[in-house]
Amino acid sequence: MVRINLAPPRARQRRAAAPSGPAGHLGLIFGALLVLLLVGLGAYSWKLSADIAEFTAATERNQAELERLKPVIAQHQRYRQEKEELERRVNAIEAVARNQARPTYLMDALADTLPPDLWLTRLEEKGQQLRLAGTTYSSVTLADFMARLKAAGTFKDVDLVESRQDLTKSPRTITFEVSCRFEI
Numbered sequence: 001m002v003r004i005n006l007a008p009p010r011a012r013q014r015r016a017a018a019p020s021g022p023a024g025h026l027g028l029i030f031g032a033l034l035v036l037l038l039v040g041l042g043a044y045s046w047k048l049s050a051d052i053a054e055f056t057a058a059t060e061r062n063q064a065e066l067e068r069l070k071p072v073i074a075q076h077q078r079y080r081q082e083k084e085e086l087e088r089r090v091n092a093i094e095a096v097a098r099n100q101a102r103p104t105y106l107m108d109a110l111a112d113t114l115p116p117d118l119w120l121t122r123l124e125e126k127g128q129q130l131r132l133a134g135t136t137y138s139s140v141t142l143a144d145f146m147a148r149l150k151a152a153g154t155f156k157d158v159d160l161v162e163s164r165q166d167l168t169k170s171p172r173t174i175t176f177e178v179s180c181r182f183e184i
Helices: 007-019 024-113 139-152
Strands: 118-126 127-137 155-167 174-180
Touching: 024 118, 024 174, 118 139, 127 139, 139 155, 139 174
Parallel strands: none
Antiparallel strands: 118 127, 127 174, 155 174
8 A cells, every 4th residue: 555645744743743642741741840849859958058057046146145144153153153152151150159069058058067076077068978987986976966967957868987996096086987968
């Protein structure tokens, strides 16, 4: 079968240059999608660059603010340390002031209870507990001393811990140790 084309030669070239049908439109569609993809990636890249620039600027502002506030923070820490030191000093002074009268009352109460022939050689105080050590010539004087401590009212739980008589010395002396609690 023989085909004869009666169309002018220009029309033939046009038809061959531009394919018709779905295959011809696919190239345009993919080209448009590629252009849209490139435009989208460019816009996303530009947005990321803008975000990076904004974050960098915010970081620089925050660093500048931190440098500006470092002396203020250091000064605040010095003030806090000075305040704590002053509070410790005030508490120590208050504790001394509270406990200052106690030794005076203790010595006054002991002076009132000492018999004439009794001498205290040691006084130890641990909290409320007292340990009194001393010497005397007679056990009657020691018993009188313990009775006076109990009668004073400020000495509680009066107990004789130890009592020794030295037979080698003349006059014979009794060394003793008494424990009690002192309450004001």
